[in-house]
Amino acid sequence: MHFAWAQDTGVADKFEVTYGVNRSNQSLLNGVLVTYKNDPTINVTYETAKGFASIQNGVGLWLVRNEQVKAGYSLNYMMGRYATADTRYNGMGNVAGSVAAYAWGEWQPVKDAITVYGNYSSALRASNGALAQWGATLGVPVVNKINAFVDVSRYWADQRYQQTYYGVSSAQAGSSNTYSAYTPTSSGTLYSNTLWGAMFEATKDIDLVVGVGKSSATGLLMNSPLLDRKTQTNATLVLNQRLGK
Secondary structure, eight states: OOOOOOOOSSOOOOOHHHHHHHEEETTTTTTEEEEEEEEEEEEEEEEEEEEEEEETTEEEEEEEESEEEEEEEEEEOOOOOOOOGGGTTTTTTTBBOOOEEEEEEEEEEEETEEEEEEEEEEEEEGGGGGGEEEEEEEEEEEEEEEEEEEEEEEEEEEEHHHHHHOBBOOHHHHHHHOOOBBOOOEEEEEEEEEEEEEOOOEEEEEEEEEEEEEEEEOOOHHHSOOOEEEEEEEEEEEEEOOOOO
């Protein structure tokens, strides 16, 4: 595969900070969770004509960057798992995080109204496996400075990721005294997510985003003895602030 620098298309440099509270199973503080939790969230994004750096997408270079399409590749970090962060992991031990090769992209076929996005992360520590996400966001104006949106997405993982984060080895089964051994047999979709919400433009540089929805584990993931529920509430309350120019 050929990688090349993105050409300077005249898109302005970008510096943004997003911070707030998010209810999910992906936590910067606690790693990957089985039981969804409210945790602080932050993302710092800096983009230039040649590359980007952010907590979400890592540090990398553009493949393409214009008003409608962004795509890049980077080094990122795949989060681990901490037994103390979720009671469902009692006796299961920790999972170390890993540096990961990462690719991501987003396309706005209708600017500021429809966004299609996706990413793929492959851990450099082989046992952590690969994780991918894809989805789409539809936004519609409601009243002055308020837009409503709906976001639908899916998470997919390969067999190694599932074994590390949701599988139960014979040693873990003996240590936990709770779960029987379980080995995933195939790659596949883990969760389907839907989030409904609204964005309020507080100033020309600050947006407030609020949303609530649900995350449903697939039948494939529900085979894991670590899961005790199929559907959980996901929610977000964040402030997005544009800095610099």
